[in-house]
């Protein structure tokens with residue numbers, strides 16, 4: 366996004382404030398905050414990584430005296446040490462204000478009944494959905510996750526009109542409602558779904574089976590939590606609340622800004638956060654800025670639905686390859702299942718890309734034709750030539766954990 370003079374002033378203030386935390390005193394050692402007078406100066410500041418935040422566990426991020434902190438949240442530590450984020454009363458209130466704005470953007474009103482299934486506790490999700498809906502004046506139903514029987518009973522008896530959930534839980538609920546044949550008793554009109562990379566097929570299934578309009582809500586624990594941006598009725602990207610944050614889209618390999626509209630990694634700077642201000646925080650979420658004004662009239666700039674994680678992205682012959690784009694390409698082709706793997710190898714001085722995918726198609730001629738179709742689609746959509754290797758259904762390895770689809774064997 367463009368940096369206005371007003372934003373620059375807010376950023377300067379935020380950096381000055383961040384320097385009160387033990388973390389930034391060390392991270393920005395040798396940098397004089399007074400010397401940051403322009404956008405170019407700002408761009409010279411080092412990024413902040415999640416690993417950096419872990420190194421300052423538990424409260425090294427805190428930029429205010431202890432008595433100002435009213436709450437902590439923590440991001441899940443799948444790789445060990447969690448990240449602790451302290452909030453002041455103002456931070457908690459600002460987050461609720463942003464969340465209220467999300468509900469308003471989705472057309473939720475005080476007449477709605479908001480069914481909240483994300484978890485409560487150290488995780489930021491549930492309580493964020495809760496406080497924003499309360500501030501709006503809607504009736505909240507703080508369910509938390511799990512216990513599908515009770516979820517559906519409450520949804521019917523209390524006539525919930527808005528569902529808030531992760532995409533996978535929304536799909537599970539949709540399937541259970543279908544299975545029990547109670548769809549006619551469900552009053553849902555809208556669903557606010559925590560944004561992650563999820564395909565169009567899943568989106569359509571949830572929307573159809575629940576009979577709702579879907580809204581993508583964005584956020585991460587390190588920056589308040591969910592609710593810092595949301596899609597509108599036009600479903601063309603998520604409006605970001607840029608009075609509370611400044612964002613950049615960078616090339617994850619070089620750290621430089623990408624051209625407007627190009628895909629890159631989202632980097633966020635908080636503008637008014639007190640407890641744990643963050644400067645140039647790398648989210649590792651891949652997206653792009655959507656140029657121009659939104660037809661809905663909302664003046665806040667938009668980023669696209671998340672395309673994937675920059676950690677999953679690889680560069681081959683100068684071309685960025687990321688799973689989201691391959692998913693999209695394969696989903697548009699007949700005879701190709703959603704299970705695939707991409708191998709990148711370095712042989713005889715050349716990078717070789719091989720795409721394996723599962724297909725129910727049988728017969729030599731049919732397979733030959735399919736390979737040609739996939740080959741030209743890959744060249745057209747991804748931008749490089751790949752060796753195409755179809756395999757039978759169920760032949761690619763499955764993993765319990767998040768399936769890795771792109772393997773870089775070059776290094």
Ligand SMILES: [Zn+2]
Nearest residue numbers: 597659661663
């Ligand atoms: Zn809009």
